[in-house]
Amino acid sequence: MSAVRRVLRTLFSVVLTFLGLTMVTFFIGRVIPIDPVLAIVGPKASVETYARVRAEIGLDLPLPVQYWRYLTRVLHGDFGTSVITSQPVLQDMLNVFPATLELALLALFIGVALGVPLGVVSATQRGRWPDHLIRLVSLFGYSMPVFWLGLVGLLLFYAKLGWVAGPGRIDVGYEDLVPTVTGLLTVDALLDGNRDVFINAVQHLVLPASILGYLSLAYIARMTRSFMLGQLRQEYILAALAKGLRPARVVWVHALGNAWVQLITVIALTFGSLLEGAVLTETVFSWPGLGLYMKNSLFNADLNAVLGGTMLVGFVYILLNLVSDLLYPLVDPRARSRA
Numbered sequence: 226m227s228a229v230r231r232v233l234r235t236l237f238s239v240v241l242t243f244l245g246l247t248m249v250t251f252f253i254g255r256v257i258p259i260d261p262v263l264a265i266v267g268p269k270a271s272v273e274t275y276a277r278v279r280a281e282i283g284l285d286l287p288l289p290v291q292y293w294r295y296l297t298r299v300l301h302g303d304f305g306t307s308v309i310t311s312q313p314v315l316q317d318m319l320n321v322f323p324a325t326l327e328l329a330l331l332a333l334f335i336g337v338a339l340g341v342p343l344g345v346v347s348a349t350q351r352g353r354w355p356d357h358l359i360r361l362v363s364l365f366g367y368s369m370p371v372f373w374l375g376l377v378g379l380l381l382f383y384a385k386l387g388w389v390a391g392p393g394r395i396d397v398g399y400e401d402l403v404p405t406v407t408g409l410l411t412v413d414a415l416l417d418g419n420r421d422v423f424i425n426a427v428q429h430l431v432l433p434a435s436i437l438g439y440l441s442l443a444y445i446a447r448m449t450r451s452f453m454l455g456q457l458r459q460e461y462i463l464a465a466l467a468k469g470l471r472p473a474r475v476v477w478v479h480a481l482g483n484a485w486v487q488l489i490t491v492i493a494l495t496f497g498s499l500l501e502g503a504v505l506t507e508t509v510f511s512w513p514g515l516g517l518y519m520k521n522s523l524f525n526a527d528l529n530a531v532l533g534g535t536m537l538v539g540f541v542y543i544l545l546n547l548v549s550d551l552l553y554p555l556v557d558p559r560a561r562s563r564a
Contacts, residue, residue: 235550239543246539247299251292254532261528265308299536305529309522314533318515322537323408324394325507325514328434329499330409335438336445337492341481343442344449348457349476359446366443374436375509382432390428392511399425433510437503441495448491452484459483489552493545501538 254261262279263270270278279285283294298304304314347359382388390396394410403410403417411430414423456462457480465475504516511517515534522530 235547239547242543242546243540244296246536246543247296248292250532250535250539251295253535254528255288255291257528257531259526259528259531261526263526304533304536307522307530308527309525309530314529317518317530318533318537321513321518322515324410324512325500325503325516327409327411328430328437328503328506328512328514329496331430331434332437332441332499333492333496335435336441336495339438340442340445341449341488344446345453345476345481347446347450348453351454356450360450363443363446366439367447370505371436371440372505372509374439375433375506378432378436379509389432390425392509394429394513395422395426396429433506433512437499437506441499444495445488445491449484449488452487453480456480456483489549493549494542497538497542497545500541 261282262275262284265282266274266278283291286294302315304318306312307314307317310317343359343363347356350356379391383391399422403413403419403422406413406416410426411423414420414426453476457476459480462475462480465479466472470479500515503512503514504520506512507514507516508520515537519531519534521527522534
């Protein structure tokens with residue numbers, strides 16, 4: 226029964242969060258200074274045309290009725306039609322989201338693979354020069370604007386040194402050479418066995434992913450240090466050392482193992498922020514992902530696309546929190562006993 230209650234609590238939380246997300250998104254769409262009717266008919270349309278289109282999209286109805294219609298459409302996967310592409314917003318997002326996902330996954334891998342070890346070293350060397358150096362590097366990455374880092378990276382590694390490819394996801398000559406299977410260009414190139422496309426895609430991917438990865442590294446290292454300091458003060462650490470266990474094993478297995486319970490949430494939220502915060506990075510690098518799509522939609526008063534992208538990012542956050550809840554019992558046996 227405890228497992229059933231836990232599932233019901235989780236489902237209730239997900240449904241409640243989703244309803245809150247739709248409400249916030251809906252009212253943002255009504256408050257934002259963009260007239261969706263003008264975006265459709267243009268500023269030179271007649272008053273009759275304006276009124277007719279306004280009635281067709283339901284803006285003449287009371288707000289509760291508008292919200293109910295909006296919620297019903299969202300539940301059916303209908304986010305409206307994009308003014309820019311004249312295609313369903315859902316189809317547009319399915320086309321651009323894999324590019325953002327590919328960028329965020331590699332950035333998250335960089336952040337976790339480097340941030341967690343650096344955070345552990347910083348905690349174990351507290352007050353010494355490695356700790357000060359790691360904290361300085363983290364502070365720099367945590368404080369610098371991502372667009373500035375992107376521009377500096379392009380100037381140094383692309384324009385001056387020529388180590389990486391320029392803006393865009395792939396060179397024009399390599400477009401449409403591999404079939405789309407997953408939407409992740411590097412994975413699709415490997416599946417197709419096209420080495421040239423894979424190398425070119427990696428050359429374009431490595432710099433923006435490294436910029437985002439550095440930002441996530443800074444945050445993850447900082448949080449790992451904090452969690453590890455808390456664990457290293459616990460009595461079980463002293464007991465393990467008193468039993469003769471190697472200090473390295475105590476730190477990397479026992480202390481870090483317990484810190485992973487908290488790190489799961491940090492990593493999940495970091496992944497969500499990478500998807501959400503990729504707008505500036507994708508703009509700087511002309512990366513054809515969700516962030517660039519939402520930026521272009523906002524500048525062109527395409528409200529359906531903006532709200533659709535916002536809903537997608539919010540849904541990803543809900544999904545990541547759900548995955549975190551499911552992973553807790555696997556990492557911490559005490560969570561299973563409390564379930």
